[in-house]
Amino acid sequence: MTNIKILGVVIGTISIYTWIANAIPQLESVVPEELSFSSDVSEAELVAAGAELYNGGAGCTTCHGLETRAPNLLTGYNGEGTIGTRCGTRVPGQDCKAYLHESMMNPMAYVVEGGFDPMVFQARVFSGAQIWALVAFLQDQGGVVTVTGADVAAAAEADATAPAGGPAVASTDPLEIMRGNLCLACHMLDGEGAELAPPFDGMGSRIDADRIRRGIIDPGAEIAEGFDHLAGSMPPTIPDLLTARQLEVLVDFLARQGG
Structure with missing residues (x-):
């Protein structure tokens, strides 16, 4: 009887640890899921999709979460607040939506002072809908979301008519x-x-x-x-x-x- 009790305890312990191990989230390298939105996509849907990209497959937090390679976008930078509160003041005459979108489409257009490294050209990696979802998520960090279904629809149309992608550079050096x-x-x-x-x-x-x-x-x-x-x-x-x-x-x- 004693041996049976011991065996039961062992099996129970193994089962508990197996459950715990399976419950722990595993880090994986995943291709960001393609987004398919209609022109009447809601603000909440865009923000949620952008949040998933930002914290997952887009790898944004690798640089923007360290505060040494890029400004922290979610907790404030230099006392200026989160990105949604400061994005509209970066470039004179450019609103928040335009600034964030251009920053991803052309990272060298405006580099924040402080010796930060240039960002990867997101247009090489993500679709137009994914980029607009990221913009919506960042606007939502203390600001007002102005990305609309019309922006997403226009981006999807542009992606559909764009020539097939090729290498980033032609060189073999x-x-x-x-x-x-x-x-x-x-x-x-x-x-x-x-x-x-x-x-x-x-x-x-x-x-x-x-x-x-x-x-x-x-x-x-x-x-x-x-x-x-x-x-x-x-x-x-x-x-x-x-x-x-x-x-x-x-x-x-x-x-x-x-x-």
Whole structure:
């Protein structure tokens, strides 16, 4: 009888820990879900979709949540309040909606003072509807949402008639490829770049070419030791911005760094 009781306790304990393990959210690298809205989409739907993108697949919090690489948009910056309260005062004559949209479509149009790194060109990664959802979410952070279904419908029409996407740059020079795709906004190479993600310096001495290739094609498959907190932050669409030749040029170049 005693053995049966012990066995019951063991099974019960294992069951509890299994349930807890399955209940813990897992970090994953996911492609942001495409949005399909009608022209009568509600403000609440846009904000909710934008919140999911901002906190998930878009990887926005990787930079905007650290306050060292980009201004914090949700908790205030330099005492100016959240992004929804300050976006309309950034550029004279430009309202909040126009400012936020241009900041994502053309990140170099206005860079906040403080030595922050340029943002990835979001138009390469997200659809027009996704970008407008992000704008709505950011406006909602202390401001008034002025994004409408008409904005989303116009963006969807533009996406439908736009030519098929291609590589971000035409070059096969590894440095030009990395700069053109803003890889050095997170990775460091020979004194250039940022120390947010694993450095390109010495990469070939740490992992082989196959592992490097997998890391580019499927960023969430294997996370470098010590960088678990960045899981899901590398845009999963990077392979779509490279030709097959450019991919192999990068793999070969990185495999020779310290290898």
